[in-house]
Each structure stands twice: as structure tokens, then as C-alpha cells.
Amino acid sequence: MDMNEIKEIFFQECEEQLAELESGLLRLNDGDTDPETVNAVFRAVHSIKGGAGAFGLDDLVSFAHVFETTLDCVRSNKLEASQDLLKVMLRSADVLADLTAASRDGGTVESSRTSGLVAELEAYAKGQPLPSASAAPAPAPAAAAPEPAQAETPAPAAEAPEPTDDSGFQPVPFSFDALDGDDDLAIEDGRSVFTVRFKPRSDLYAKGNESVLILRELAKLGDLQVRCEADDLPSIDMLDPEGAYFSWLIRVETDQDEEAVRHVFEFVEWDSTVEITAGADEEAFAAPDAQGGDQPMAAVPFDLSLLEDVPAVSAEAAAPEAPAPAAAAPAAAGDESMAPPNLPLAAKAIAAEAEKKETVVPAVPAAPQTIRVDLDRVDRLINLVGELVINQAMLAQSVVENESGGSSAVNLGLEELQQLTREIQDSVMAIRAQPVKPVFQRMGRIVREIADMTAKQVRLVTEGENTEVDKTVIDKIAEPLTHMIRNAVDHGLETPEKRTEAGKNAEGVLRLSAKHRSGRIVIEIADDGAGINRERVKAKAIENGLITADANLSDEDIDNLIFHPGFSTADKISDISGRGVGMDVVKRSIQALGGRISITSKPGKGSVFTMSLPLTLAVLDGMVVTVANQTLVVPLTAIVETLQPEKSDIHSFGPSQRLIAIRDTFCPLVDVGNILNFRSDLANPVDGVALLVESEGGGQRALMVDAIQGQRQVVIKSLEANYTNVPGIAAATILGDGRVALILDVDAVVTASRGQPLSPDMMLAATG
Amino acid sequence: MRISDNDMLELIAFTLGDQEFCVEVISVREIRSWTPATILPHSPDHVRGVINLRGVVMPIMDLSLRLGMAASEPTQEHVIIVTRIGEQTIGLLVDSVSDIFTVATDSIQPAPDVSRSVDRELIRGMIPMDDRMICFVELHALFETLESEAA
Amino acid sequence: MKKKVLTVDDSRTIRNMLLVTLNNAGFDIVQAEDGVEGLEVLEESNPDVIVTDINMPRLDGFGFIEGVRQNDRYRAIPILVLTTESDAEKKNRAREAGATGWIVKPFDPSKLIAAIERVTA
Structure with missing residues (x-):
């Protein structure tokens, strides 16, 4: 794994965190007061910031930082998660998502979008929210520039004694006194001498630090002269096995500065007294010798060679003849609690103790176990199962062809194989099935954006977010869904004023729901707006020549006119729901799926x-149908019914058009073989079968094919992988005889029958 | 990638009518016998259709027709050279495979500027072999033009 | 003998960065995704040093450190906390909970290794 792969993981993780962030904020918005919700939201932003920092994504870091700071205030109950604040946070989440995407794809996010929110977030963090969140303009540059530490830390008093804390590299406090004065002591060949007095407290050891390791670290800076002082060592009966009784006097001769020396004590200065002075203190080093014999342990020159092999922190080392190691681990011999980590000392007793303590760990409900698998692997598995399905079909076909009837054992075996194959396929497909939740969550953002743009108040309610569907479908529904959501807010819902006038709540409700129904997923988008203005739709349709002025249409027919190509109910082309794209395109892309x-x-x-x-x-x-000796597959969903045309049903219309009478209506006949250029002449409808399909705008067409072979579930194969898209063809499949059959793009064929040529840019590929 | 370490190329030769052509072995995945292809509507004539190559839908190109010669009338004796460049796999319909050989890159001569019917960008050069002449087909160009023609 | 590091972090990104960095530096690595898992893994894996994040679901870094320090077998194990530069308050809390030292995020590999070397025998 290299950094690029980790970066990919980071962006994947960002997606998850962003989803977590948004859903958490929405829960808070719905009145959720669980502290864990706030924590999860905070963690999401914190996590993005952490990873972004690792990759030097500064824009992302600084925005996430401000966001995090404000969230931290909410988390620590310094700030109330008001509706207004949550609105700001939801918009911040959107910007964070954009910044993430920009970092990933190399784009940029307009600085005005971030700076405005930064100002709002910071104002909240300071407890002085800006007057109106929505009206917040780009703030003064000073406020926009993120100033990390300032706003964030309500610096506790404990902060004070941390001179070397974070930066680690402060300006070098080079001692000129030393240069001027005792130059013979302090400076030797550009090297400085420092005297360090280091007196650990017992907490130092309790936190896993070791004096000896500090000395070893110090030894890396230069030459060390160390004296261990044990003045405070009590008599053995008074001795606390975990107490700290030793202090150290150290002379460091180094080419580094005092800062570097101090840095060595970074982790322990909290739990010890550290005095560092420039220059040598020869007196101090001389003193112990003068004290003489009655206190042999009081001060001992420390043998630096012991630093080479530090684990010498051994329990037997406390005897006077080996005082130094004992000092590092200030305890009496044989005390099991003294055992350094991992020494199997009195292991049983400790294990027993540990077991008792384990109950302290909070019990957590067991989550279902999951593993993370590369999508490629799943795709490969699904493809292989697809092959299995095809091979099973081929085997079945050849058995039928080769043995008339076949032995019952073989047929039984084949049936079982088919059953198993189907089950494997279902199980494998279930692996790639995913909840629609991420797509639904994205819609929340779309709603917020359009509500802002149109000055409407909208609440999005989602249901059935956990409904699962294959990833290939998930990837394709976001776009049509987005159009429909835009349309619903832009055209469906009224302005707050109009709603109030109509006696409705000023806030409109958009309900987005998903559920499974008879082997399909059904997604509904319901608004509580004004409904379709049928008079206007009808007038518009007449104006556009879609229907005649005297057409007698049911309400349903009128409603469905909005799916007609080129139909737009908005008087001006709206940039919001429109973007030049009407509901006809939405319908087409859904049909293509x-x-x-x-x-x-x-x-x-x-x-x-x-x-x-x-x-x-x-x-x-x-x-599965035959057309001009070719085998084609027509998606069953497109077919309304199949007809066996009678001669009397067929009527010529114009130079080449033919209509078929179905009950009371006339439906245009489309010769599939002719449209696809498989034959130049038109087939005689009476010799074939008509498939009645529903086409755009609610109208119907009868597709003429030569014969129906049967219905079958087929595995969709891409044509584009090795070739390109083919006009009129949605994809390919492999049939039981091992040959490739093409899957008809019904809509493209119908469109072509209107005289528009089949061309690739009309195609909406049906495969992933 | 197209030129080996010592500037030698390993090539596979095949016949189209009475002429000999070759492509680089490195791009050849396999050679298989002809199976009828499924016709693709609205495709150029030299795209014979698609076949099932172990679950992958692969287009078949009539190389003879593509190079401006007569269309092939495929029989059991015809073969498909399965070639792959990048992520794309295409089958080339040829009469038969005749040889596998190695040449030095500097022995490849530029194609003469006489041909009007042959798309010259598809020909990388001519290789003299004893008394034969083998026309070196540029697969990359062949692949690149497939999509634009199809559309 | 190779030293074994237990890393506890809920971020897949950071876990992977730690994994790569420490692997390259010749450490053995065991990983956990939060404090609860960290305490479980600790028992099985017998590490020499722990590197832990603070903000984690289920059981955060503070709780995790406290849990480790309450475990007689591991109460003296060095624990390094991953922290962001602005987390002075958290650093203090971590210290109070019993952290040995800290690594400021974003860490560069050499600093991480140096910090680990510093607290391990």
C-alpha cells in the first residue's frame, strides 16, 4: 500500500463521514438530544480534518477546523444546537462535501461560500451569532481567515507550564551570556554545556515513562555526565514501591540548543521538575564525593553504558552494588507490581486480577459482523455467476436437443442445478445490494439548495432509506431523482406566502420514500403543494401542438403530458429544475433502466x-424474439401486451406508415427489422407478432417482430466494453446456445420510428 | 512497450487473400476458429458483429474489408485473432495464420506512398522476408478508428 | 526482536497511515478501531507500546487509557496519544488519564518513529 492508495481510502472514508455528518445533523434538527449524536457529528468532522491534515489539504483542514470548533462548543454544552445553528451547520456540511470533492478531483470551491460560513460558525463559537444567518455576506477578510488555536481553546490554567508544547521548534534561545562569560565551560568547539536537574515524581512512572529512557534520549544529543541522587530514599519499610525517590543531575555537552534539551523532557515535564541551565555546574558534580562514606547510595555516578540495554529495569536490581537501574524503576525487589510491561512475573495472579477488572469495560451490544470487500471482487463474482447462469442454460438446452426427452435423472439433476444457480445468483446479488440511504441523503442537500434559491420553506421527510437495491441501480438513480426533487420544490411547492394564503403550513413537505414491491423497488416523491394545474398544462399542450384543442383527455392523461418531450410547465425556463432538462428526459432515463x-x-x-x-x-x-433471422431480447418491463395482428386490424396511413387497431384506438406499427436495418422491406404484420410497448409521452407503439421464442431472465453484458454503443441497442446478453443476442432499446426504436434517425447520442446505456 | 529491449519485435503473420500481413504478438491473446457473429445494426460493413468470448461480448472486424480489400466469406478454416490493447478486446477475422517470427525494428521499411485504397495510418511498414513481403498492421490505429467509425 | 505497536484509531485513513509508517520502520502492528476493541486486542496481542486516538466511538481515548492503566499487566505500558495541535485541553486530559506522551497530527513518519523510540525500551 502506498500513499495514493491511502489517499483513496481517505476519500472513501470522507464519503462515509460526510453521510454520517449529514444524517447526524438532520437527527439533531429533528430534536434528537442524544449526546452520542453530537459526538458522532463531531467525530465525522474531526476525522476528515485529521486525514486532510495528513495529506496537506489545507483548505479542507481550515474549514473543518472552524466547523469542528463550533461543534465542540455544542458538544460541551456551551452552545445550544438551535434550528438556526443547525441550518448553518447543514450548509457547512454541504460546503465540506464540496471541499472534499474539490480536493479529490482537483477543483476549487468559491471562497465566498466558505468565508461566509466560516464567519457564521465562528460567530456562534464566540457566542455571538450573526444577526441573520441567511443574509450573512462575505465577512471581512480578517474574520474569514481561519485562526486555528484562538477561537477554539478556552485555555485552561493547566496550559501554562508548557513552554515547548506544540510547535517543538521555537526560536532558538541561544545563550549569549554563556558566550561572554564562562566560555571555557560552556563552549567547546561550538558545543554548549547545559546542566539539567531532573526530579521525577511518581506519576511519571505511572504514565509509562522511564527516567532511563529520558537519559538515553538525552545521550543522543551529545556527551552526558550523569549523577543519580538518592537523598530522598526512605528506609525500606517506608518505601512506596511506586514512589519516586531519585533525582538526576546531568551535564550535557551538545552542539544543539537548550530547546533541544528541553524537548527531551516534553513528555515528562508535567510529572517532574526539570531545571535546565546553560553552563556547567562543576560544584554540584563535585559535591557528592565530598560527602563521603556514610551515605554511599546518596549520589552515584551513573554508568552510561547501562543506557545501551535499557530493559535492565529489573526487579533484582535494587541492591546497593547496582544502584542505578533500581533508580530508574524506583521500587523494592520482588514487588510484582514493579514488573515492567510484558515480563511474565506472577502472571497468574495478575491475570486473575485483570479478569476482575475487565468487568469495568462497558458492555457494548454486539454489532453484526461485517467485512470490507473490494467492489471489483464482488463484480467479478457477479460476472462469474452470470456465466454460470448462461452455462446452465446452455447445458439444459443441449440436453433437450440431444436426448429427446432425456433420462429423468438427468432432467432432475438439471432442475436442481437450475434451482441452485438461481439461489447462488440471488445470494451474490444480495452482496452488492445497498440501501438507497446515501442517495436519499444527497437529496437533502438538493432540497436545501433549491429552497434557498427559490425562497421556499421545505422539509424533506425520507422513508425506507434502508431499502436495498443493486449498486448498479443506485449509481443510476441519483440523476433522475435529483431532477424530480428539483422539479418538486421549484414547481410543486408554493411560496410560503401562497401556502399561508391557502391555509397551509408555510413550510412545505416533500416526502421521499422507497420500498420493495413485487421484485422491484418503488420510489415515491410526494409534495404537499398545489398539484398540477391541469388547465395550464392543457393550454400549453394545445399551444405546442401536442394535442388538439378539442381533445377529450382524462385528468390522468393531462397529468402525464408533462412527460412529453419538450413540454415545460414553467413559463420561463427555470434554471433550477430545468437546466433545459424536462420531465421527458427523466422519464427516458428511468425507462432506460x-x-x-x-x-x-x-x-x-x-x-x-x-x-x-x-x-x-x-x-x-x-x-426473446426473432427479427429477420436475428435473435433479440425485448425488456419485459417495456411490453404492455402482445398481439397477433389480423389483416383487418392493419390500416395504411400516409405514404409508408401503418397503424394497427387495438380495441378503439389506432397505434402506429414499428417494424423492428426495418428500423435496425436488418431488412430493407417491411414485414407483413400478419406473419408476425406485435409487441405493444409504452413510449414517451404516454403514447403506445406496436413493435413488429417475426416470432416470439419465449421469456427468459438474461444476464446483461456491456457492448461498450469492447466496442461502442449501438443505436437502438441497449446492451447484449448471451443465450443458452452460447451466442450473443442484442437487447433492444425500446425507446430509441420508438423515437427512430418518428423519423428521427437512430444516433448514438440518443442512447442511454442500460448497463453499468 | 512496442519496442523490445534489443529493438526486436515478435510478430505473428497471417494471410488475407494472397497477401501477407502481421501484427505484434504482444497484443495477441489467442487464436480461435470462426464462429458466426451476431450482426450489429447500423455498424460499418467491416464490423461483422459480436461473438461470445467466454462471457465477454467481443466485436469481430473483417480485416480484409477494413484494409480496403474484398470482404471475407468466412468458413470453418477462417480464424479469429483475438487482440487486446488497453482494456479493449477485438477479434480480427483473417484467412489463416502463417508464421510467427522476430525482426529487428530497423528492418521495417516505410510503406510506399502508392496505395489509395489502404488507409495508410493503419500500416506501420513493410517487412521483407526472403522473397515474401509482409505488411505490418498498426493495431493501435485500428483500435482507435473503430469507435469513431462505428458512431 | 521487533517491537509491537498497538494502534487504536477509528479512522481507516489514519490506521492505514500508521500501518504503513510503522511497517516500514520495522515494527509489528496490531490494530483496533476504538477503545473497546483496543482493550480486547491488548489482552491478546501483548504490545510494547500503544498509539491511540482520542475521539472514537464506543470508548474514547481517555477511557481507553484509563482502562489500560487499570490493567495490572499493562499499567506501565507506554501510551502515545494522537492529537491535533489545537487540542491542548485534550492533551492535558490525556495526560491526566495516564498517557505517556503525544504525537501531534498530522504526524510525519520520522516524528512518529522518534516518539515511539523515545518511550520504548
Whole structure:
């Protein structure tokens, strides 16, 4: 693994954290007061900041830092998570997502977007929220520039004695006194001499630090002369095995500065007294010798060679003849608690003790176990199972062809194989199935953005976020869903004023829900807006020549006109829901996925868009048909019914058009073989079968094929992997005979039948 | 990648009608016998369609037609040279494979500037071999043009 | 003998960075995703030194350090805390909880290794 891979992991993790962040904020917005929710939100931002720091993504770090600071205030109950603050935070989450994406894809985020939010967040952190969150303009540059430490830390008193704390590299306090004065002592060949008095307290050892390790670290700076002083050592009966009784006098001769010397004590200065003075203190070193014999342990020159092999912190080392190691571990011999980590001393007793203590650990409910698997591996498995399905079909076919009837044992075996294959396929597909939650969460952001742009008040309610669907589908529904959400806020919901006038709550509600229904996923987008203005839709349709002025249309027919190509209910093309894209394109892209979409609307009450999609794009249920000696697959979802045309049903219309009478209506006939250039002449409809399909704008077409071979579930294969997309063809599959069959793009064929040529740019590929 | 360490190229030669052509062995995945292809609508004539190569849908190109010669009439004797460049796999329909050989890159002569029917960017050069002449087909160009033509 | 480091961090990114950095420096590594798992892994893995994050779900760094220090077998094990530069308050809390030292994020590999070398025998 290299840094690039880790960076990829980082961005993956960011996605997860951003989702966590947003859902947490939304929960808080809904009145969740669980401290763990705030903690999770804080951790998400903190985690992004941490990783971003590691990769030097400064923009991301500084924004995340400000965000985190404000969140920390909420977490520590210094700041209330008001609705206004949460709005700011939700927008901040959006910007954080954009900054992440920009870092990943190399784009930029407008600094005005970040600086405005930075100012708002900082104002909240200081307890002085800006007057109106939404009206906050870009603040003064000074406020926009993130100033890390300042706003954040309500510096506790404990902060004070930390001279070398964070930076580690402060200006070098080079001692000129030393240069001027005792130059013979302090300076030798550009080297300085420092005298260090180091007196550990017992806490130092309790935190896993070791005096000896400090000395070893110090020895890396230069030459050391060490004297261990044991003046405070009590008599043995008074001795606390974990007490600290030794202090150290150290002479360091080094080419480094005092800062470097002090840095060695960084971890222990809290738990010890450290005095560092420039220059040597020959007297101190001389003194112990003068004290003479009655206190042999009081001060001992320390043998630096002991530093070479530090684990000499041994329990037997306390005897006077080997005083130094004992000093490092200030305890009496044989005390088991003295055992340095990992020495199997009195292990049993300790283990027993440890077991008792384990109950201290908070019990946590067991989460279902998960493992993380590369998507590539799953895709490969799914492809292989696809092959298995094809091979099983091929085997079945050849058995049928070669043995008329076949032995019952073989047939039974084949049946079981088919059953097993199907089960394996279902199980494998379940691996790649994912909840729609991430897509739904993204919609929350879309709603906020458009609500802002249109000055509408909208609350998004989601249901069934955990409904699972194959990843290939998830990846494809975000775009049509986005259009529909935009449309619902922009056109469906009224302004707060109009809603109030109509006696509704000023805040509109958008309900986004997902559920499984008969092997498909059904997603609904319901608004409580004004509903479809049918008069206006009808007028517009007449104006655009879509229907005649005297057309007698049901309410449903009128509602469905909005899916007609080129239809736009907005008088001016809206940049919000439009972007030049109408509901016809939404419908088309959903149909390209093998899905359907419909609308029901109640005036004054709102509209509901319902789309149903296959659970996977890896397989589809198809009608296998023959056209001009070619085998084609027509997605079953597109087919309304199949017809055996009678001669009397067929009517010529214009120079080349033919219509088929179905009950009371006339439906245009489309010769698939002709449209696909498989044959130049038109087939005689009476010799073939008509597949009635639903096309854009609610109209229907009858697709003429030569014969129906049967219905089958087929594995979808990409044509684009090795070739390119083919007009009129959605994808390919492999049938039981081992040959490739093409899957018809029904909409493209219908569109082509209107006289528009089949061209690649009309295609919406159905495969991933 | 196209030039080996010592400037030698390993090539695989095949016939189209009475002419000999070659491509680099390094891009060849396998050689298999002809199987009927599924016709693709609205495709150039030299795209014979697609076949199933162990679960992968692979287009078949009639190389003879592509190089401006007569269309192949594939039989059991015809072979498909499965070539791969980057992530894309294409089958080349040829009459038969005739040789595998190694040449020094400096023995490749530029294609003469006479051909009007052959797309010259598809030809990397000519290789003289005894009394034969082998035309070196540039696979990269072949792959690159496939998509633009198809559209 | 190789030293064994237990890293406790909920961020996959940081865990991987620690893994790569420490692996390259010749350490053995065991990993945990939060304090609870850290305490479990500690028992099985017998590390020489612990590097832990503070902000973690289930059981945070403070709780984890306290848990380790209450464990007779490991109460003297060196524990380094990963902290961001602005976390002075947290550093103090970690110290109070019994951390041996700290590493300021974002860490560079040499600083991380130096800090570990500093507290391990």
C-alpha cells in the first residue's frame, strides 16, 4: 500500500463521514438530544480534518477546523444546537462535501461560500451569532481567515507550564551570556554545556515513562555526565514501591540548543521538575564525593553504558552494588507490581486480577459482523455467476436437443442445478445490494439548495432509506431523482406566502420514500403543494401542438403530458429544475433502466411521482424474439401486451406508415427489422407478432417482430466494453446456445420510428 | 512497450487473400476458429458483429474489408485473432495464420506512398522476408478508428 | 526482536497511515478501531507500546487509557496519544488519564518513529 492508495481510502472514508455528518445533523434538527449524536457529528468532522491534515489539504483542514470548533462548543454544552445553528451547520456540511470533492478531483470551491460560513460558525463559537444567518455576506477578510488555536481553546490554567508544547521548534534561545562569560565551560568547539536537574515524581512512572529512557534520549544529543541522587530514599519499610525517590543531575555537552534539551523532557515535564541551565555546574558534580562514606547510595555516578540495554529495569536490581537501574524503576525487589510491561512475573495472579477488572469495560451490544470487500471482487463474482447462469442454460438446452426427452435423472439433476444457480445468483446479488440511504441523503442537500434559491420553506421527510437495491441501480438513480426533487420544490411547492394564503403550513413537505414491491423497488416523491394545474398544462399542450384543442383527455392523461418531450410547465425556463432538462428526459432515463414513472396529482393537495425500477441492472427479464433471422431480447418491463395482428386490424396511413387497431384506438406499427436495418422491406404484420410497448409521452407503439421464442431472465453484458454503443441497442446478453443476442432499446426504436434517425447520442446505456 | 529491449519485435503473420500481413504478438491473446457473429445494426460493413468470448461480448472486424480489400466469406478454416490493447478486446477475422517470427525494428521499411485504397495510418511498414513481403498492421490505429467509425 | 505497536484509531485513513509508517520502520502492528476493541486486542496481542486516538466511538481515548492503566499487566505500558495541535485541553486530559506522551497530527513518519523510540525500551 502506498500513499495514493491511502489517499483513496481517505476519500472513501470522507464519503462515509460526510453521510454520517449529514444524517447526524438532520437527527439533531429533528430534536434528537442524544449526546452520542453530537459526538458522532463531531467525530465525522474531526476525522476528515485529521486525514486532510495528513495529506496537506489545507483548505479542507481550515474549514473543518472552524466547523469542528463550533461543534465542540455544542458538544460541551456551551452552545445550544438551535434550528438556526443547525441550518448553518447543514450548509457547512454541504460546503465540506464540496471541499472534499474539490480536493479529490482537483477543483476549487468559491471562497465566498466558505468565508461566509466560516464567519457564521465562528460567530456562534464566540457566542455571538450573526444577526441573520441567511443574509450573512462575505465577512471581512480578517474574520474569514481561519485562526486555528484562538477561537477554539478556552485555555485552561493547566496550559501554562508548557513552554515547548506544540510547535517543538521555537526560536532558538541561544545563550549569549554563556558566550561572554564562562566560555571555557560552556563552549567547546561550538558545543554548549547545559546542566539539567531532573526530579521525577511518581506519576511519571505511572504514565509509562522511564527516567532511563529520558537519559538515553538525552545521550543522543551529545556527551552526558550523569549523577543519580538518592537523598530522598526512605528506609525500606517506608518505601512506596511506586514512589519516586531519585533525582538526576546531568551535564550535557551538545552542539544543539537548550530547546533541544528541553524537548527531551516534553513528555515528562508535567510529572517532574526539570531545571535546565546553560553552563556547567562543576560544584554540584563535585559535591557528592565530598560527602563521603556514610551515605554511599546518596549520589552515584551513573554508568552510561547501562543506557545501551535499557530493559535492565529489573526487579533484582535494587541492591546497593547496582544502584542505578533500581533508580530508574524506583521500587523494592520482588514487588510484582514493579514488573515492567510484558515480563511474565506472577502472571497468574495478575491475570486473575485483570479478569476482575475487565468487568469495568462497558458492555457494548454486539454489532453484526461485517467485512470490507473490494467492489471489483464482488463484480467479478457477479460476472462469474452470470456465466454460470448462461452455462446452465446452455447445458439444459443441449440436453433437450440431444436426448429427446432425456433420462429423468438427468432432467432432475438439471432442475436442481437450475434451482441452485438461481439461489447462488440471488445470494451474490444480495452482496452488492445497498440501501438507497446515501442517495436519499444527497437529496437533502438538493432540497436545501433549491429552497434557498427559490425562497421556499421545505422539509424533506425520507422513508425506507434502508431499502436495498443493486449498486448498479443506485449509481443510476441519483440523476433522475435529483431532477424530480428539483422539479418538486421549484414547481410543486408554493411560496410560503401562497401556502399561508391557502391555509397551509408555510413550510412545505416533500416526502421521499422507497420500498420493495413485487421484485422491484418503488420510489415515491410526494409534495404537499398545489398539484398540477391541469388547465395550464392543457393550454400549453394545445399551444405546442401536442394535442388538439378539442381533445377529450382524462385528468390522468393531462397529468402525464408533462412527460412529453419538450413540454415545460414553467413559463420561463427555470434554471433550477430545468437546466433545459424536462420531465421527458427523466422519464427516458428511468425507462432506460428498465423502469417506469407515473404521476398522480390532486389540485391543492400536491402531486406524487412514483417510479419503479428493477432491483438490478445485472440481469433483466426479457422476451426473446426473432427479427429477420436475428435473435433479440425485448425488456419485459417495456411490453404492455402482445398481439397477433389480423389483416383487418392493419390500416395504411400516409405514404409508408401503418397503424394497427387495438380495441378503439389506432397505434402506429414499428417494424423492428426495418428500423435496425436488418431488412430493407417491411414485414407483413400478419406473419408476425406485435409487441405493444409504452413510449414517451404516454403514447403506445406496436413493435413488429417475426416470432416470439419465449421469456427468459438474461444476464446483461456491456457492448461498450469492447466496442461502442449501438443505436437502438441497449446492451447484449448471451443465450443458452452460447451466442450473443442484442437487447433492444425500446425507446430509441420508438423515437427512430418518428423519423428521427437512430444516433448514438440518443442512447442511454442500460448497463453499468 | 512496442519496442523490445534489443529493438526486436515478435510478430505473428497471417494471410488475407494472397497477401501477407502481421501484427505484434504482444497484443495477441489467442487464436480461435470462426464462429458466426451476431450482426450489429447500423455498424460499418467491416464490423461483422459480436461473438461470445467466454462471457465477454467481443466485436469481430473483417480485416480484409477494413484494409480496403474484398470482404471475407468466412468458413470453418477462417480464424479469429483475438487482440487486446488497453482494456479493449477485438477479434480480427483473417484467412489463416502463417508464421510467427522476430525482426529487428530497423528492418521495417516505410510503406510506399502508392496505395489509395489502404488507409495508410493503419500500416506501420513493410517487412521483407526472403522473397515474401509482409505488411505490418498498426493495431493501435485500428483500435482507435473503430469507435469513431462505428458512431 | 521487533517491537509491537498497538494502534487504536477509528479512522481507516489514519490506521492505514500508521500501518504503513510503522511497517516500514520495522515494527509489528496490531490494530483496533476504538477503545473497546483496543482493550480486547491488548489482552491478546501483548504490545510494547500503544498509539491511540482520542475521539472514537464506543470508548474514547481517555477511557481507553484509563482502562489500560487499570490493567495490572499493562499499567506501565507506554501510551502515545494522537492529537491535533489545537487540542491542548485534550492533551492535558490525556495526560491526566495516564498517557505517556503525544504525537501531534498530522504526524510525519520520522516524528512518529522518534516518539515511539523515545518511550520504548
